[in-house]
Amino acid sequence: MAFFGLTLLGYQNTIKEYLREDGTPKAEVKLPLIPVDQTSRYTGHKNSYNEMRRLSILNTRPILGPREVYRIPLTTSHEYGFFIDMPGDKWERRPTKNK
Numbered sequence: 001m002a003f004f005g006l007t008l009l010g011y012q013n014t015i016k017e018y019l020r021e022d023g024t025p026k027a028e029v030k031l032p033l034i035p036v037d038q039t040s041r042y043t044g045h046k047n048s049y050n051e052m053r054r055l056s057i058l059n060t061r062p063i064l065g066p067r068e069v070y071r072i073p074l075t076t077s078h079e080y081g082f083f084i085d086m087p088g089d090k091w092e093r094r095p096t097k098n099k
Contacts, residue, residue, distance in 0.1 A: 020071045 018070045018072060018074050
């Protein structure tokens with residue numbers, strides 16, 4: 001019955017089933033590469049590998065979170081485990097003073 005997609009194992013491609021419709025990359029026009037010198041701080045377009053490497057070296061998170069990628073939570077840990085920046089939430093910070 002696997003030939004017809006009827007199995008008792010659930011979805012065959014679970015992650016693809018939960019992706020948002022607008023989250024799929026669209027075909028873009030291929031433009032020629034722009035030569036960049038080695039001293040420039042330009043790292044390429046927004047989702048490039050170089051930009052990801054630069055963000056990992058700086059120890060920062062990407063802008064897009066799991067709630068923006070998936071339309072419903074993939075696991076139960078998506079309900080509370082991922083960072084969501086809410087503008088109304090402010091954390092009170094009390095730095096310790098060394099005496």
